[in-house]
Amino acid sequence: MKRVSLTQYLVEEQRLHNSIPAELRLLIEVVARACKTISHAVSKGALGEVLGSAGSENIQGEVQKKLDVLSNEILLEANEWGGHLAAMASEEMETIHPIPNRYPKGEYMLLFDPLDGSSNIDVNVSIGTIFSVLKAPEGMKDPTEQDFLQPGSKQVAAGYAVYGPQTVLVLTTGDGVNCFTLDREMGSWVLTQRDMQIPVETKEYAINASNARHWYPPVKRYIDELQAGDTGPRGKNFNMRWIASMVADVHRILNRGGVFMYPADAREPDKPGKLRLMYEANPMAFLVEQAGGAATNGKQRIMDIQPTKLHERVAVFLGSKSEVERVTGYHAE
Ligand code: AHG
Numbered sequence: 001m002k003r004v005s006l007t008q009y010l011v012e013e014q015r016l017h018n019s020i021p022a023e024l025r026l027l028i029e030v031v032a033r034a035c036k037t038i039s040h041a042v043s044k045g046a047l048g049e050v051l052g053s054a055g056s057e058n059i060q061g062e063v064q065k066k067l068d069v070l071s072n073e074i075l076l077e078a079n080e081w082g083g084h085l086a087a088m089a090s091e092e093m094e095t096i097h098p099i100p101n102r103y104p105k106g107e108y109m110l111l112f113d114p115l116d117g118s119s120n121i122d123v124n125v126s127i128g129t130i131f132s133v134l135k136a137p138e139g140m141k142d143p144t145e146q147d148f149l150q151p152g153s154k155q156v157a158a159g160y161a162v163y164g165p166q167t168v169l170v171l172t173t174g175d176g177v178n179c180f181t182l183d184r185e186m187g188s189w190v191l192t193q194r195d196m197q198i199p200v201e202t203k204e205y206a207i208n209a210s211n212a213r214h215w216y217p218p219v220k221r222y223i224d225e226l227q228a229g230d231t232g233p234r235g236k237n238f239n240m241r242w243i244a245s246m247v248a249d250v251h252r253i254l255n256r257g258g259v260f261m262y263p264a265d266a267r268e269p270d271k272p273g274k275l276r277l278m279y280e281a282n283p284m285a286f287l288v289e290q291a292g293g294a295a296t297n298g299k300q301r302i303m304d305i306q307p308t309k310l311h312e313r314v315a316v317f318l319g320s321k322s323e324v325e326r327v328t329g330y331h332a333e
């Protein structure tokens, strides 16, 4: 089998479709390199002294794990000096991170969830990194937080890495979704799945069911119908999976279909869900749509939402199109 590396894929994509400018290609390669470094740290586990809590709290009010902090630092350091970025933003930083003046600045802005699935770090379950790329407003070398507040439809690239039994990188630049597997011996990303497509129909769903008592009626109705099985209104049996790492749940859905939900609920009526719009929901929505699926907040397309703040939260329904349309429809009734 002829092996296509990430670099070769990006160069050829540029040649064929003119869709990946050199600066964007460099950016993606640097992010991929940072993910390789994170993967290496993750795989060391206790031997690398990377497990456990860092003893600090992030802006989300979450206790930071050592790997949350380390992954954030790896991504910042890798991306600062390349000249392709104007600024960065992260789940683990209260405000944006401008590119230091000692380095040249570029036209892109990078957002990331450095380590997704923090609760799974210490128990050796798949975790990952999620990223999203936006363009800085024309000619803007020193973007402000305000400049980041663009709807997901403006993303020029998005992707995630999963640090699991294999380390994979799943990427879109708006021309389909491709998956690369890390060849650890060679240290290179090898194209292993072209043009991933989410099956339209599914029999699998993912939701944290421990919150069932707090769900609003449309979600309760939808899940009740799935759980009623082949004698219920859906006429078939559904299976459930919940990994508690969005990257791993989304990766399963990109491979074999399914629907992933993190709804808003009645616990905190003012909080529109748990997941973050800018660096979790938007990049995943971009990937899922590019693979033929759908992503909404129950009311509208996620990528149409105009963000009002960097760490904005959002309800998420994503995956197989028919299921996302159904549960979104229940919200309208
Ligand atoms: P993070 O680790 O980046 O803070 O994100 C965790 C998210 C997401 O990965 C996952 O789907 C969800 O939180 C799990 O939530 P529960 O703890 O409610 O299962």
Ligand code: MN
Binding pocket: 060, 062, 091, 118
């Ligand atoms: Mn977190």
Ligand code: MN
Binding pocket: 113, 115, 116, 117, 246, 280
């Ligand atoms: Mn996350």
Ligand code: MN
Binding pocket: 068, 091, 113, 114, 115, 116, 117, 118
């Ligand atoms: Mn995280």
